[in-house]
Amino acid sequence: MPKKTLQEFSVESIQILDENGKIDTTLLSQTDQISEKTLKSFYESMVLIRAIDEKALNLQRTGRMGTYASIQGQEAIQVGCAAALQPSDWCFPAFRATGLSVLRGTPIKVIYQYWSGDERGSEMQDGQHDFPISIPVGTHIPHAVGAAWGAKYKKDPIAVLTTFGDGATSKGDFHEGMNFAGVFKLPVVFVCQNNQWAISVPFSRQTAAKTIAQKAIAYGFEGIQVDGNDVLGIYTVTKNALEKARRGEGPTLIECLTYRLNDHTTADDASRYRTEEEVAIWQKKDPVLRLKTLIEKEYEWSESVDEALHAEVDRRVAEAVDAFEAIEPLNPLGMFDMLFETLSPELHDQRKKFTQRLGKLNKEESK
């Protein structure tokens, strides 16, 4: 037989909650039932992380914080992933992950601290198994794979999750990480937040492939696309993938198809390269609104309850801003003290000279 088909593949796309807040009951029935309490907690988390994001933009605009990468439009992914993860799992986020970080345990004030240019904003809480967000695009993906390798080696019953954008799938690190994960059958879940724009470069310039999900096929494991604005779909697919990983059945790539509603960062102006019409289409697909529609319909979520939630969220965020603004100034000596376990004689000498200079600078400043 000189010519034969060796492999064929298909890629599935999942949507449980559509943009009108309607549920696909067949798909939902195939999953663990999601309780009323869980659904409401998803909504509460989404409202919270959007408010944190809004405040971050406000802090940047008023000069109290530096450049910031907004997560608006991508809340469902971050809530769905955080809910599917266990505290013992490890997480390796890219830089558009404010919601995921907060839901994994980073205090809100620490998020603001990081984006205000304070190194202490990268510190994790005790028991929080997360890496600081990666600023270089996609280079953290192999780290997630390595941690998953470590867990497999030590026979720890955990999984590792990493998030990244569509731009990252153009980097070698993404492919190299995926390949290792496939070869060593590692407990890792790759979550692509495909928001369709890498700053100004559209998805069509990142790949000629129809989906990101299908890239997993080339590395010998399953890839699946899910509506990135559907928290139920994301939660279900991610939970399944994490459980599969913990059972030792290898990695999964999940492509969450979503949209970045804001500029790339506060240093960007998206009106230079995309139309208002396109943004408006995606505003209608807002992940927060569609979940609200569902709980209003199914669980009598009233306007007054909603207002109470927003008031409580606003109070929490305001409290976090107060806490952020009360943080002690950063000691610049940290640049030496955090570099090695033991300072070399040369660095010790540089530190000493810097301390003298700092004393002089502080004296001048207080004049």
Next chain:
Amino acid sequence: MSKLSLIQAVNQALYHEMDRDPDMILLGEDIGLDGGVFRATDGLIQKFGEDRVVDTPLSESGIVGTAIGLAAYGLRPVAEIQFMGFLYGAMEQLISHAARIRSRSRGRYTCPLVVRTPYGGGIHAPELHSESTEAFFIHTPGLKVVVPSTPAEAKGLLLSAIRDPDPVIFLEPSKIYRAIKEEVPDGEHLIPLGEARVVAEGEDVSLITWGAMLHPSLEAAGKMAEKGVRAEVIDLRTLSPMDTGTIIQSVKKTGRAVIIHEAARTCGLGAEIAAVICEKALLSLEAPVLRVTGYDTPVPLPKTEKYYFPDCDQIIEAVEEVVQF
């Protein structure tokens, strides 16, 4: 002549050369409709079209790697890497390939490639957006490294870099992208690579620097002049190949040298310059050669980044130390 900022001068140089040479193309991330995150390529896609101003997939190694192939094929690619900290993903392409293709192919293939990237700190940017690791590239045989210090310099040096037959890393100090405006010649304006510039003449001490650090060095020289110390200020412009002749001539005259760079101290270019001075002008020295540099640490995030970069007072202290030695 028109009064331009450094970023406008870069834009003008790119425009001029694209217009002159149909084989020149630009490739990088966000250089098309967005005009580059610093707007270096603003308006170029409208003028030259998307076949010559190409937004690529997000891959620094891909950008530099394909640019090597484009250059070897006979085009003149000018790649933009968004920030120097993101150039690290392309190190293998630069070190193992761009720098070696001429020697490996015994001159059959060459690599007339320019990689432009904003470099240096002081712009309150996030992590890895404040890098000044020029020494990595200077330490790579086969690469040229150029750093402009003013708008007119940027235009003249960039045009020469693009026309150079070998790979050039062109580092644009982002701190002074918009801080200074000066008259920049219209049309052709070429500054040869490999020649330093004596910005201020003096007899007592040589200040050797480049890029954004030229400006605090000039400020320090001005303040020292008030105290009767005449400093000569040298802007190296091309870091590799380095114009050692101008350095040695100056140090033989002044007998004292202070090197100023914002990069980390250890194995920064300052170390090489000090070694060259020891080799070629030791007997002219009246004092040890001093360096005013960044620390051997990562550049801090914006809250405390100001402490990292050399300032005018540190330069004055070093000058006083060598003068009083």
